[in-house]
Amino acid sequence: MSTTAKELTMKHRIVVLGAGYAGAITAGRLAKRLHRDDVEITLVNADADFVERVRMHQLATGQELRNRPLRTIFEGTGVHVRRARVTAVDAERKTVAVTDERGGATLDYDTLVYALGSAVADFGVPGVAEYAHNVAGKHAALRVRDRLAELGTGARVLVVGGGLTAIEAATEIAEARPDLTVAMVARGGVGDWLDEKAQRHLRTAFDRFGITLHEGVAVTAVQADGVTTGAGGHLPAEMTIWTAGFAVHPIAAATTLEVSESGQIVVDGTMRSVSHPDVYAVGDAARAIAIGGKALRMGCATASPMAWQGADALAARLTGRPVPEAPIGYRSQCISLGRRDAVVQEVTPEDEPKTKVVTGRMGARIKELICTGAAWSVRHPTLMAPSRRRRIVVTAAAPAPAAG
Structure with a gap:
C-alpha cells in the first residue's frame, strides 16, 4: 500500500472540549456533515449530562430540570463521549491532557475544537x-x-x-x-x-x-x-x-495559542484560531468579531451561531467545499422574571436596543420557547440527512487525515 493510500485509510481525529451549547452543537453538526468512516469525533466533558445553563436560576430555586445524558443525546451519531476533566492543551504537539476516575490520560487530535466555556469571575x-x-x-x-x-x-x-x-x-x-x-x-x-x-x-x-x-x-x-x-x-x-460576570478557563492562556486579554482564543470569521489553523474555538472561550466590529458577548445567544459557523467551516475545509463565512449578529435579548413574566427586547444586529419590546406572559412564553429550542438544537444540530454526509478529500485547502 502506498503512503498516500495508507494515509487515506486513517480517520481524521476531531476532539471537542466541552459539551455546553457551543461544544455539543459543534460535535453533533460535524457528525452530520462528515462521514463516520473518515472521522473520529471525541467529545470531552466533565459532567455526564448536558446542562441547560440558561436554566440554572430555575434549578437553584428547586425546580426539576429534564435530565439529558450526553451518551443518550449522541447515541447512534458516531460521536464518542468521554467523561473527563481537561487539564491542559499542547497546541504544538496536538495533544490534550485529561483526568477521570481512572487517572490521567492524553488524547491526540488532528483538529481541536475548544469550547470549555466560562466560569464565575x-x-x-x-x-x-x-x-x-x-x-x-x-x-x-x-x-x-x-x-x-x-x-x-x-x-x-x-x-x-x-x-x-x-x-x-x-x-x-x-x-x-x-x-x-x-x-x-x-x-x-x-x-x-x-x-x-x-x-x-x-x-x-x-x-x-x-x-x-x-x-x-x-x-x-x-x-x-x-x-x-x-x-x-x-x-x-x-x-x-x-x-x-464570567471569565474563561485559564487553560487556553497557558498554551501557545493567541488569546485576548480576557484569555479567549482569538479566532477569525470561521471560528478558526488565527495562530493555529488546526484549532477552532466556539462559545464563551472564543473572541470573535460580530457585526459592527465588537467582540461577541458571552452567552447562549452567541454560542449556537458560533457552533454552526465553526462546524460548517471545518467540515467544508475537510471535504474540499467552499468555506462559508458570514458575520454573526444579534436579534434579541430575553430576560425571565420568574415563571410568568419576562422581557424580550428586540435589538439590532449590532446589539443595540430597538423600541419593540414584549413583556408579561407573552414574553415568558417566548423566552421558554427560546430556551427549549436551544436545548432541542443540541440533539438536532442540523436537519441534513445522514446520506448527505460528505467524504474527506485531500486538497490544498483540506489537510490529509493524520497517519497516526
Missing part, C-alpha cells in the same frame, strides 16, 4: 470564593438550592450584579420564596442597557417582587454576613449570590 474581590454562592453551573446552582432551603422567613438574600444573570436569579428567588428579603447591588444600573419601555417593566417587576435595588454601588469584599461597599458601608445578608 470574582474580579479579585476578597471573600467571593469563601462566602458567595453563584449560579454559573449545575453544582453551584444545587448549592444555592440547598442554602435557600436552610433560610427561614425574613432571611436576607443579596444578589451582586446588574446583568441578565443577576436579574433572573433575583426575580426567580423572590417569586419562589416570597418570605425572603431579596436585594440587588450593582456597580452601575440594573438593566440600564435596555429600551425605556423594558426598563419600566423591570422596575414594575422589582416592585411587585419587593426587590430592593442598590445601584451605582461597588462591592469591595464579601463576608459571611453580607458585603462591604466602596464607600465603606455594609449591606447585610444571610446569603450572597455573586453574578457580577
